[in-house]
Amino acid sequence: MNRTSKAGILVGSGMLFVIVWEIRSALGLLVGIDTNPQLYMLLTLAIVGLTAFALAIGLIGVTPETPADEDTS
Amino acid sequence: MSGENTVREIGHDEFDPYGTLALILIYFAILSVMWVFMYFVEFLGNDLTVLA
Amino acid sequence: MSEQLESGAPTFLDDYPKEAAVVKAALWSSFIALALGAVFGVIQALHRTNILRLIDSTDYYTVLTAHGVLMVVSFTIFFLVGLFTWATVRSFDRGVESIRYTWTWYGLMVAGTLMAVVAILGGFVPQTDISADVLFTFYAPMQAHPLFYGGLTIFVIGTWLAGADWFWSWRAWKAENPDERIPLQAFMVLTTMLMWYIATIGIAIAVVVFLLPWSLGIFDQINPLLTRTLFWFWGHPVVYFWLMPAYLLWYTVLPTISGGRLFSDPLARGVFVLFLLLSTPVGIHHQYVDPGIAEGFKVIAMTNTMFLLLPSLLTAFTVVASVEHGARQRGGTGLFGWLRALPWRDPAFTGMMLAGLMFAAGGFSGMINAGMNINYLIHNTIWVPGHFHLTVGTAVALTFMAATYWLWPQLTNRRLFSRPIALAQVVIWFVGMGLMSNAMHVMGLFGVPRRTAEPQYEGFEFVTSFGSITELRLQLAIGGTLLFISTVLFVSNIALSAGAPKLSGLGKPLSEPLSGAHDSPEILDNLKLWFGIAFVLVVLAYSLPLASIISRGGVLGPGVDPVPMIIEPLGATLEPLVASLQPLLGRLAAVVGGVGA
Ligand code: HEM
Ligand SMILES: [Cu+2]
Numbered sequence: 001m002n003r004t005s006k007a008g009i010l011v012g013s014g015m016l017f018v019i020v021w022e023i024r025s026a027l028g029l030l031v032g033i034d035t036n037p038q039l040y041m042l043l044t045l046a047i048v049g050l051t052a053f054a055l056a057i058g059l060i061g062v063t064p065e066t067p068a069d070e071d072t073s
Numbered sequence: 074m075s076g077e078n079t080v081r082e083i084g085h086d087e088f089d090p091y092g093t094l095a096l097i098l099i100y101f102a103i104l105s106v107m108w109v110f111m112y113f114v115e116f117l118g119n120d121l122t123v124l125a
Numbered sequence: 126m127s128e129q130l131e132s133g134a135p136t137f138l139d140d141y142p143k144e145a146a147v148v149k150a151a152l153w154s155s156f157i158a159l160a161l162g163a164v165f166g167v168i169q170a171l172h173r174t175n176i177l178r179l180i181d182s183t184d185y186y187t188v189l190t191a192h193g194v195l196m197v198v199s200f201t202i203f204f205l206v207g208l209f210t211w212a213t214v215r216s217f218d219r220g221v222e223s224i225r226y227t228w229t230w231y232g233l234m235v236a237g238t239l240m241a242v243v244a245i246l247g248g249f250v251p252q253t254d255i256s257a258d259v260l261f262t263f264y265a266p267m268q269a270h271p272l273f274y275g276g277l278t279i280f281v282i283g284t285w286l287a288g289a290d291w292f293w294s295w296r297a298w299k300a301e302n303p304d305e306r307i308p309l310q311a312f313m314v315l316t317t318m319l320m321w322y323i324a325t326i327g328i329a330i331a332v333v334v335f336l337l338p339w340s341l342g343i344f345d346q347i348n349p350l351l352t353r354t355l356f357w358f359w360g361h362p363v364v365y366f367w368l369m370p371a372y373l374l375w376y377t378v379l380p381t382i383s384g385g386r387l388f389s390d391p392l393a394r395g396v397f398v399l400f401l402l403l404s405t406p407v408g409i410h411h412q413y414v415d416p417g418i419a420e421g422f423k424v425i426a427m428t429n430t431m432f433l434l435l436p437s438l439l440t441a442f443t444v445v446a447s448v449e450h451g452a453r454q455r456g457g458t459g460l461f462g463w464l465r466a467l468p469w470r471d472p473a474f475t476g477m478m479l480a481g482l483m484f485a486a487g488g489f490s491g492m493i494n495a496g497m498n499i500n501y502l503i504h505n506t507i508w509v510p511g512h513f514h515l516t517v518g519t520a521v522a523l524t525f526m527a528a529t530y531w532l533w534p535q536l537t538n539r540r541l542f543s544r545p546i547a548l549a550q551v552v553i554w555f556v557g558m559g560l561m562s563n564a565m566h567v568m569g570l571f572g573v574p575r576r577t578a579e580p581q582y583e584g585f586e587f588v589t590s591f592g593s594i595t596e597l598r599l600q601l602a603i604g605g606t607l608l609f610i611s612t613v614l615f616v617s618n619i620a621l622s623a624g625a626p627k628l629s630g631l632g633k634p635l636s637e638p639l640s641g642a643h644d645s646p647e648i649l650d651n652l653k654l655w656f657g658i659a660f661v662l663v664v665l666a667y668s669l670p671l672a673s674i675i676s677r678g679g680v681l682g683p684g685v686d687p688v689p690m691i692i693e694p695l696g697a698t699l700e701p702l703v704a705s706l707q708p709l710l711g712r713l714a715a716v717v718g719g720v721g722a
Contacts, residue, residue: 018555024592028590029570029591034592037592037596079384085639090446092449100441103489
């Protein structure tokens with residue numbers, strides 16, 4: 001269970017949020033699709049939230065041979 | 074020198090950064106597509122910009 | 126958290142206590158500038174989006190100048206001198222030649238900064254005639270109080286002396302180690318400083334020969350295009366001056382903290398040489414829309430700029446390959462699976478990686494800026510700040526903050542106050558910048574100008590191809606606020622670390638490159654040769670454009686009235702005439718303020 005560390009979830013969620021949200025601009029600018037901002041934001045948050053939750057309870061996520069970020073520094 | 078988390082030492086000869094190559098190629102592909110796209114935005118979407 | 130195994134090695138503070146004090150002082154100066162800059166940054170972000178207007182719009186340029194100067198002159202360069210002192214001392218493994226001398230240049234830099242900042246902040250106090258609302262691109266006809274130019278001059282002299290300090294160490298070291306290759310970090314420091322010496326010729330002439338005498342009233346007019354061109358002579362290479370310390374960290378520190386080794390020392394040296402050669406002869410690419418410079422010169426600048434892509438791509442490859450090496454040593458496998466094996470919990474690692482990622486994104490918009498025609502699409506729109514908040518504002522700034530998390534314990538023998546907060550801080554920066562910069566880029570494409578307190582106009586609406594301007598404004602403001610919060614978290618984390626208990630053995634040695642210096646051609650270390658070639662390239666790129674500007678306008682002509690007026694050039698009898706011209710000049714000021722890259 002819980003193979004993904006809290007740190008991994010935090011960093012991953014940050015990146016996922018930025019990527020999903022910026023796809024809205026790409027859709028608007030490149031393809032001319034005007035998505036509803038409130039709806040899109042809710043959707044983005046839902047995607048990020050669900051992914052984080054699924055990672056936290058170990059539903060998804062992969063187990064590398066070495067635990068991903070048992071830290072050095 | 075190896076860190077505490079080193080599972081195996083990898084020397085110069087055994088290391089081929091093909092993962093890096095893949096990432097850089099993806100970046101380059103996006104870069105080219107964006108560039109071509111901007112070219113069309115500028116030259117086909119609008120009237121030509123007057124030079125000088 | 127983090128039951129990190131310490132290496133048990135002595136720290137920089139243990140080995141070089143006197144130098145560590147200078148490094149710490151320089152970094153603190155840098156962080157104070159960052160904190161102040163962030164306050165002005167968030168004020169701007171909220172003001173121009175009309176969310177919260179704390180200041181009068183007439184003070185907007187004072188805020189903008191303070192933000193620009195504090196961020197890209199004080200924050201970045203103070204960090205640079207601290208880092209370079211650390212890198213030189215560490216890699217030569219010898220203390221500075223004279224600690225008095227080292228404190229002297231640091232003192233000059235502080236004095237210069239204080240003078241410039243006082244001049245800028247004077248803009249808030251209408252009772253004084255001190256002001257410097259000239260933005261960080263301080264060319265004519267914008268005119269500042271002499272204190273501003275004086276401060277700038279002293280600051281730059283401080284950096285020159287700092288460079289001399291590191292060259293001095295090099296000479297002393299070479300005398301004792303005649304047959305050794307220059308250590309990599311020192312090599313990076315020295316090549317960067319050679320670039321700086323060439324680049325600052327432009328700004329030194331612009332400030333000392335023209336702007337300062339002009340603001341003292343010795344000249345009553347100067348050639349604006351000339352000071353602009355001299356400014357950008359320095360203004361492009363200065364971006365590499367911000368970037369090179371970040372590159373130094375990516376090449377020499379990031380591989381170690383990712384658990385690997387630098388892929389190639391010779392490649393790293395080659396990249397720094399290329400930057401020395403190519404950074405300066407490109408400045409005219411900031412002047413694509415300047416009338417008075419022939420298109421041919423602009424094309425040459427554009428071509429040189431495209432060549433500059435080469436060292437950046439080499440850097441991307443070498444750095445990512447080194448990180449991949451770390452990941453594979455940590456047991457990572459697969460074409461992309463190795464990314465999972467990296468130490469994402471380490472704020473220093475994650476911060477630098479996120480910074481690098483944003484830099485890659487900045488590469489997209491940079492490409493648009495660099496194209497002579499496509500540049501017209503975004504010139505002077507808020508797209509441009511959108512671009513450089515990815516590059517200097519994140520690739521550089523976030524790398525500096527992340528590296529501080531790694532370096533600070535070795536300068537103080539104290540652990541960081543909180544690593545989880547540090548990790549959250551770098552992620553918040555990434556998300557905040559994702560929002561702010563995205564909004565800026567998109568608004569720029571819709572034509573929203575930069576450097577404008579109230580970009581809303583009567584009888585005119587910006588046309589958006591999707592979404593709405595209101596939504597983009599909100600996005601910019603939220604992003605800016607997150608960035609501000611992130612800065613506060615960073616600075617307070619470092620400040621609170623002073624309360625952590627003293628420990629020993631916090632030193633973190635750096636790993637050796639996979640392919641070391643001895644694999645690289647000796648000629649790479651021939652600094653005189655590279656300096657000579659760089660100089661010739663600059664002469665080739667600039668002599669004709671400068672000659673044509675001077676022959677057309679004269680050294681001091683054609684001239685325009687300074688903005689804002691500080692010394693009244695006309696007698697009392699002409700006062701009414703001047704007054705009637707004021708609205709026009711005000712308009713001019715607004716227009717001129719919007720000009721600039
Ligand atoms: C604390 C986070 C920050 C916020 C909220 C912020 C916000 C802004 C905004 C909204 C502008 C555009 C103003 C306008 O054109 O009207 C701006 C301009 C600028 N920012 Fe930032 N910024 C931040 C951090 C930084 C950093 C870290 C740097 C560089 C190291 C930086 C460098 C600049 C520069 C050079 C300008 C242009 C000033 C000018 O046009 O003269 N900023 N900033
Ligand atoms: Cu440039």
